[in-house]
Amino acid sequence: MSKRIAIIGAGIGGLTLAIDLQRKGLDVQIYEQTPVLEEVGAAVALSANATRFYQDRFGMAEQLGEKWAEVDGLVFRDGRTGEQIARLSSREEYRRRYGAPYVGIHRADLQGILFGALDAQSLHLSKRLTGLDDSGSAARLTFADGDEAEADLVIGADGAKSLTRRLLLGYDDARYSGCTAARGIVAPELLPSLPDPEAIQFWMGQGGHLLHYPIGNGDQNFFLVKREAVPWAEKGWVVPAKDGQHIEPFAHWAPAVVEMISAVPVHEQWALFYRPPLTHWSQGRVTLLGDAAHATVPHHGQGANQSIEDAIVLSDLLFESTDWDRARTEYEQRRRFRTRKVVDASVTVGEMLHLPDGPRSQERNARLSSPGAFDRHLHWIHSFKADEQIPETSVVAA
Template identity: 45%
Template sequence: MDRPDIAVIGAGIGGLTLGLALRRHGIRARIYEQAPELGEVGAAVALAANGTRILRELGLGSALEATSAVPTELVYRHWSDARRVAAHPVGRWYEDRFGAPFWGVHRAHLQRALSQAWGTGDLHLGKELVSLRREGDTSALTFADGSTATAGLVVGADGIRSRVRGAITDAAPVYSGTSGFRGLVTRDAVPDLPDPDAVQFWMGPDAHLLHYATGEFINFLAVVEGPDRWEAPGGVAPAPDGTLAGIFRDWHPAIRTMVGAVPQGPRWGLFALPPLDRWSADGVVLLGDAAHAMLPHHGQGANQTIEDAAVLAGCLHRCDDVQVALRHYERLRRCRTRQVQRSSWVTSPLLHLPDGDAAANRDRRLHHLVDDFSWIHAYEPLLPA
């Protein structure tokens, strides 16, 4: 059958996974990335079963398993006395239940595995998209270096501040009123950390801290209330030295040690997209954060992007008509991602409760967490018949 020439904008997790999934179905795509090289970005990423099952199917299981850590447990702790509020097994128990493992992996290792699997062919670096114009059945792409390209189908895998999204909607990211600080510490820098091989949420008044192992390192994300308004352009802003240490000064010694073990990084504003009315229009379609950027409190950003890639590739493979394929893709993905988005948004204030009745009620509910959220982890991509 005749297939459109496909251009994928963005060579992050979503763009490369989509390229590999399309290739698996015998469909060629060209990937355009604004960075001059695919280097180390971010700190770490949690890959749940709904993501690892797809990556395994794409042949990346061995490469990722060799550089990933498998958590022993998921633990929720009290902010000051470190008591285990609730705990759930991970490891082999998790894989047996959900059919695929949970991996904590450095984002650079995931990016490297994806890019090595893709290779250098049909990968165009240093291509920052500046305009997208539809001309009949073709989109004309112009890049900042003056080069141009055309494509029958353009996939926006270019993140929360997507340039491609403007061809479909004027929706913009919404600030959550919370911000985060990221860090990557060596294990020996936190000798008093209990259960270092577990995924752990420390919950306290107006803040929480998530950490998990990625081999020899412990990755943490500290989420705090405020500032009330995000004034900085983009999602990152400097913070005065000592800001993070000051916020956690009354927390358990293990947390104070962790946040003090590395230089304070910048403050990340936590943004999400409102649910979009549509993800595609006139030969342009969105994927991942460009379509449904969400808060990180379920660790599902990368996993939902991987799901998108598998479903979009499958729809394009099964449907002769591209527009029909895109309608199937939206139908299969919009409801699910909205549910995860909504759940992530309401989770933040629950993790920031002060001690009291509301926190006690939350703690009781945490004992049922696996059953309550198995719908996220057990998911397998559905495709049109």
């Protein structure tokens, strides 16, 4: 009997892994807690370290190209004046350097295309994991509807609030970053003041920033981040927002900012949490992938990208080895240092974006606008080829 793989969660990472494993002939079943396949959140930015696999390995460039917007550079602005501080790369330069595009795409569009490449019979909806027993001859999964399943390998790809991780650790280790966010999607005709609509842009200022980028239909996906003065006291990570409360702290910012964040209703406030790095994220027949293993704040836009990198590495190792215990160990070794660095850098970027006026923000602006800024700060992320990396032996004993 062939080995059975169970993936918990049908997000971007789980679907990417399942597609690649199924193409290699492995028996994969996906268990998703929602009754319909949908993504929380509006859109996602994918950089070359992820899009290269959809383009080259999966052959989805044409199909995805109809749904995504290839961004034209990365722009940093002063949030209050709108002054351009730096423009890094261009669409053509980026493709030439990295061999794949930097894009914005609606999560539902991406997930729909991935689902279309999946064996539909392998996706099981309304399966909320409630228990995991790895003491027998196979791992036994129990679900809220009373169903059970067995697998020789369980992969927790169930996101930042991962139950699989909590079952492995025995506790919830989420850390509040000190920031909250509002998000929305705005039609271009509602943004007459917006400069550089085809770029990814950061509008920076004391205590907050606005990030936005285009998606396939020309709309702008925005993510407005505010640094809070007090700890998060709510029970959930997402809470209802009062009408217009997200606008007040930014009402004095540049007209294009106010225009964008005022264009559509915002009904929710998102607390931004991340997970501390783990030395090991496998136990017995269970391992973690994506946000379940290394959830980060979105200031580098790498959450989905790192889950795709994870999926490629784990898929290749499982296919190449009959010793899955050894494959899981090598998977952690290859991914531990990389993901830890991304999490740390993402938290640090939030601090950098929110500097008050003064010498430190002037130094930041000078660094961003100086020659070679992209290479110094971002090349290590975008140039990474997950399928060509060797284990980071320097962190095995961490």
